[in-house]
Amino acid sequence: MSGEDEPEVIRDRRKKLERLRAAGIDPYSRGFKPTHSTAEARALVGDSERTEPVSLAGRLMVKRLLGGSAFADLQDQAGRIQLMASRDILGESTFDLFAELDPGDLIGVTGPIFRTRRGEVTLEIGSFQLLTKSLRPLPEKWHGLKDVEIRYRQRYVDLIANPQVRDVFRSRTKIIGSLRSLLDGRGFLEVETPVLQEVPGGGHARPFVTHHEALDRDLYLRIALELHLKRLLVGGFERVYEIGRVFRNEGLSPRHNPEFTMLETYEAYADYTEVMRLVEDMVVASTAAAGRTSMITYQGEEVDLTPPFRRERMADLVVEHTGRQAVGKELNDLFEEFVEPKLRQPTFVTDYPIEISPLARRRDDDPRFVERFELIILGREYANAFTELTDPIDQRQRFEAQAAQRAAGDVEAHPMDEDFLRAVEYGLPPCGGLGVGIDRLIMLLTDQPSIRDVILFPVMKAES
RNA sequence: GCCGGCGUAGCUCAGCUUGGUUAGAGCAGCGGUCUUUUAAACCGAGGGUCGCAGGUUCGAAUCCUGUCGCCGGCACCA
Numbered sequence: 001m002s003g004e005d006e007p008e009v010i011r012d013r014r015k016k017l018e019r020l021r022a023a024g025i026d027p028y029s030r031g032f033k034p035t036h037s038t039a040e041a042r043a044l045v046g047d048s049e050r051t052e053p054v055s056l057a058g059r060l061m062v063k064r065l066l067g068g069s070a071f072a073d074l075q076d077q078a079g080r081i082q083l084m085a086s087r088d089i090l091g092e093s094t095f096d097l098f099a100e101l102d103p104g105d106l107i108g109v110t111g112p113i114f115r116t117r118r119g120e121v122t123l124e125i126g127s128f129q130l131l132t133k134s135l136r137p138l139p140e141k142w143h144g145l146k147d148v149e150i151r152y153r154q155r156y157v158d159l160i161a162n163p164q165v166r167d168v169f170r171s172r173t174k175i176i177g178s179l180r181s182l183l184d185g186r187g188f189l190e191v192e193t194p195v196l197q198e199v200p201g202g203g204h205a206r207p208f209v210t211h212h213e214a215l216d217r218d219l220y221l222r223i224a225l226e227l228h229l230k231r232l233l234v235g236g237f238e239r240v241y242e243i244g245r246v247f248r249n250e251g252l253s254p255r256h257n258p259e260f261t262m263l264e265t266y267e268a269y270a271d272y273t274e275v276m277r278l279v280e281d282m283v284v285a286s287t288a289a290a291g292r293t294s295m296i297t298y299q300g301e302e303v304d305l306t307p308p309f310r311r312e313r314m315a316d317l318v319v320e321h322t323g324r325q326a327v328g329k330e331l332n333d334l335f336e337e338f339v340e341p342k343l344r345q346p347t348f349v350t351d352y353p354i355e356i357s358p359l360a361r362r363r364d365d366d367p368r369f370v371e372r373f374e375l376i377i378l379g380r381e382y383a384n385a386f387t388e389l390t391d392p393i394d395q396r397q398r399f400e401a402q403a404a405q406r407a408a409g410d411v412e413a414h415p416m417d418e419d420f421l422r423a424v425e426y427g428l429p430p431c432g433g434l435g436v437g438i439d440r441l442i443m444l445l446t447d448q449p450s451i452r453d454v455i456l457f458p459v460m461k462a463e464s
Numbered sequence: 465g466c467c468g469g470c471g472u473a474g475c476u477c478a479g480c481u482u483g484g485u486u487a488g489a490g491c492a493g494c495g496g497u498c499u500u501u502u503a504a505a506c507c508g509a510g511g512g513u514c515g516c517a518g519g520u521u522c523g524a525a526u527c528c529u530g531u532c533g534c535c536g537g538c539a540c541c542a
Contacts, residue, residue, distance in 0.1 A: 008511050009474050009493050068499035086499065103492070116500050140475040140491050142503050147475085149534045161475090204542050250541045251465085332542065356542050374542090384542080412541085450535095461533065 013102060013135045020133065025097070027133035032057055032108035039078035041113050042121050050112040053126055056081065057108040059134075059160065060101055062141050070099055074109065074123070075163075082122040083109055090125065098125065103141070104134030104160075152458050165453075168446045171290045172454055175442055176243060178289035179263060179282055188239040188265060193228035195221060195245070199417045202226030202359070205248040206412050208258075221247035225264040226359065226433065227420045230388065233431055234423045238268040243438065254450040255380065258459050261438040270432035271387040272371045276348055279375055279383050279434065280307035283346070290445035298378060298447055301344065309346040309375065314339075317349065327368050328353045341379040348373045352386075358398040358414050360386035382441055385434040392424040 006014075020027045034057040036044070044051045058076030060083075068087040073080050087095040101107065111126035138161060139145035145161040152158075158165050180190065198217075200207035202224030212219050225242045232240050246262045265278070287294060287305050294306040314335050318326060321339045331353050343349070352372040354362060360370035372386035389395050398414075399421070405413035442454040452458040 007474055012493060062502080064501050064504055066498055066501060066504075069501080070499090071501050071504085073502080082502070084500075088499075116502090118500075118502080120500085120502070122500085137474045137492055142491065143476040145475070147471095147534085149471090150475090152534090206541085248541070251539075253541085254536080256541065329542090336542080352542080381542090463533080 009137045010135055013133070013137075016100065016102070017133050017135070020130070025130060027130055029129060029131055032129050032131055034076075034108065037078040038074060038076045038081040041081055041123065042079070045113040045115060045121055050114045050124075053110050053112050054123070055108060055110045056123060057131065058106065060105045060107055061103055061138070063099075063101070063103060065099055068095075070095070071122075072101075074107070075160075077166075079163075081113075082116075082120050083125055084116070084122050085125045085128075090127075094127075097130075098128060101130065102134060102137075104136065104138045105130060106132035106134070148452075149460075152452055153460055153463060155456055168442075168448060168454060169456060171446050172442050174289040174291075175286045175445060176261075176438065178285045179436075179438075180243065182282060182285045183239075183241050183265060186239065188241045188267075189237055191229070191232060191237075191240050191242055192244070193222075193225060193232075193242060195247075197222050199227075199415050199419075201415055201417045201420065203246075203248075204356075204412050204414065206250060208247050208249050223248050224435065225262060226435070227417060229264055229266045230428060230431075230433070231420065231423045233266055233268055234426050234428050238429070239266070241265040252459065254452070255440065255443075257439065257451050257455055260451070260455070263434075263436040263438050265434045266388070266431055267433075268429040268431045271430070272350075272373055272385055272432050275385045275432040275434050276309075276311070276373060277307075279348075279385065279436075280309060282436070283307070286441060287445060290442075292445060296445070296447075298444055299449055301378065303377060303444075304345060305377075309348050311348045311350060311373075313351045314349050314353075315351065315369075317343075328355045332356050340376060340381075343376040344378055346375060346377045349376055355401075357386065358402050359389055359395075361389045361391075362394070377444065380440060381437070382444070383434060383436045385432065388428065388431045388433050390424065390428040390430055392421060395424055396421055 017027050033055065035055045038056060038058065041054050041056055044054065056074060056076065058074045061073040061075045061080065064071040070085040072083045074083050085095060085098045090098065107128055108131055109123060109125050109128045111124045113121060113123050116122050139157065145151055145158055150157060184190070196210070196219045198219065200220035200223050203226070205223040207220040207223050210219050210221065223246055225244060225246065229240050229242060241264060243261065243263045245259050247259045249258065250256060252258065267275070283305055284307065287296065294304060296303050296305060315331060317339045318324060318331060318334045321342065322334055324334060326334055350373040351363065351369040352360070354368055354370050357370040357372050360372045363369045363371055370386060374381050375383040389398070399416045402414040403416050406415065439451050439454050443451060446454065448454050
C-alpha cells in the first residue's frame with residue numbers, strides 16, 4: 001500500500017519524514033546507547049534530588065504539549081517513564097523538533113531524573129535523538145487495542161499497546177524454563193529429534209504432509225515426539241526429554257492451534273506411578289515460575305494445585321457418574337462425554353482401555369487395560385503418560401490392529417513403523433513416558449482464555 | 465464442515481430494531497492558544513468504498529442473498 005491508497009494519518013507522517021530528511025535529520029539513525037532502562041532510571045531518584053544525566057531509549061507513547069514545555073511518556077521493555085522538554089533548556093528549534101515527534105517514534109533521550117510537583121518521576125530532556133520514525137499511528141491511548149483480529153495478526157502492535165500481553169509471554173518463558181531446570185536437575189538429557197518424519201507416529205492425529213524435492217518423497221511434520229525419544233532409550237540414554245513444536249492437521253478452537261508445544265519425557269526403570277509424582281513436581285515448579293500460589297483462579301474458577309492429586313480409575317469414574325459398566329472405546333467415550341467435563345480439580349485418571357493405547361504396557365492383572373494416566377484439570381487434559389510397552393511382539397500386534405483401523409478408513413490410526421519395531425527388538429528398557437501440552441499449561445497458569453493468547457503468532461486464515 | 469454472533473475514520477465506539485438531508489463522537493493526526501502536565505485543557509479545519517459483491521426500493525450503513533474475515537459453539541482433536 002502506498003500513495004493515494006493510504007489513510008491520511010500515514011500520508012502526513014510520510015511528509016513529516018521528508019521534512020526531517022530535508023532538514024538534515026536522519027529519521028533512521030543509530031549509535032545511541034542507553035545507559036539505563038526506564039525501571040533502572042526510576043530507581044535512581046530519591047525523594048526530591050536530581051540525578052546525574054542518564055540516557056534512555058524507547059518508544060514515545062503519549063505527548064502533552066503546554067506551550068513552552070512538553071511532556072511525553074517513553075516506553076521501553078521494562079516499563080514507562082515521563083519525559084519533560086522545555087523550550088528554555090532545549091532552545092527554540094530543538095524544542096520544536098521534539099514537539100513534532102509522533103507517538104510511536106523510537107527515540108533516545110539524555111538528562112537528569114527528578115520528580116515533578118505532583119511526584120511523577122520524570123526525565124528532563126537535555127538532548128534527544130530520533131532513532132526510528134514511525135509511519136503508522138498507534139492504537140488509542142486510553143482504550144488501547146481491543147480488536148482480537150488485529151491483536152493476533154499484528155502481534156507487534158498488541159505488544160506495544162497492551163503491555164500486560166508481554167507479561168503473559170514472559171511467564172511463558174519462565175514456565176518452560178522452570179520445567180527445563182527441573183528435568184535438567186534430575187539428570188534428564190534434553191535432545192532434539194526430527195520434525196520431518198517418514199512415519200508420523202506417537203499420537204492419534206492427522207498429520208501435515210510436505211514434499212522433499214531432491215529426494216522426491218513425501219514427508220510428514222511430526223504429531224508427537226514419542227517414538228524417537230524411545231529409540232534414544234534403546235540407545236542407552238536413560239532419561240531424555242524434548243520440548244518442541246508438533247503439528248496436527250485438525251480444526252482450530254480456543255484450545256487447539258495447528259502447531260503447538262509439547263514436552264515429552266522418558267525415564268528408564270520408572271513406571272507411571274513415578275511419572276505421576278514427576279507431573280506433580282512439574283505443576284508445583286511451573287506454578288511458582290508463573291508467580292502464582294497453589295490456589296489459582298482460572299477464568300473465575302478456583303483450582304487447588306496442591307499435590308498429591310486425586311487418582312481414580314477411568315472405569316470407576318464412569319460407574320460413579322453414569323452407573324454404567326463399560327470397556328474399550330465405549331468406556332473412553334462415556335468418560336469423555338460424562339466424566340471429563342466434571343473433573344474440575346486436578347485428577348489423575350488411570351487405567352485406560354488398551355484399544356486406544358497402542359504404545360502403553362498392559363496391566364498385569366487385567367489385560368483389557370493399560371498402565372496409563374491423564375491429568376485432568378477443569379475438564380481439560382494437561383498430561384498423558386504411561387508405562388511404556390517394551391515387548392516387541394505385543395507392539396507389532398498393536399500396530400497391526402491400528403493398521404487394520406487405518407485400512408478401514410481411520411486416517412488417524414497409528415501407522416506401522418518398522419524402524420521403531422526394530423529398535424524395540426534390540427531392547428527398550430522398562431520405562432515411563434510423559435507428554436505435556438505446554439500451551440494449555442501456560443493458559444492455566446496465566447489465566448488466558450484462548451490458546452491464541454499464549455502463542456505469539458497463532459495460525460490465522462489468509463488476510464483478504 | 466455445520467450453527468450463531470460480529471465487521472462503520474488509524475484506534476475505541478454510536479447509528480441498524482422501525483430504510484429518508486451531506487454517516488456521528490472521543491482519542492490520534494493537522495492549524496492555533498498555553499512553561500509542571502499526566503485520559504492535560506480550549507478554539508478551528510480535515511479524515512469514510514459503512515468488509516466485499518449482487519438484489520429489493522424513488523431512496524440502503526440500515527432490508528434480502530451470496531461471499532471473505534474474526535469470535536463462540538458443535539464436529540474433529542484418545
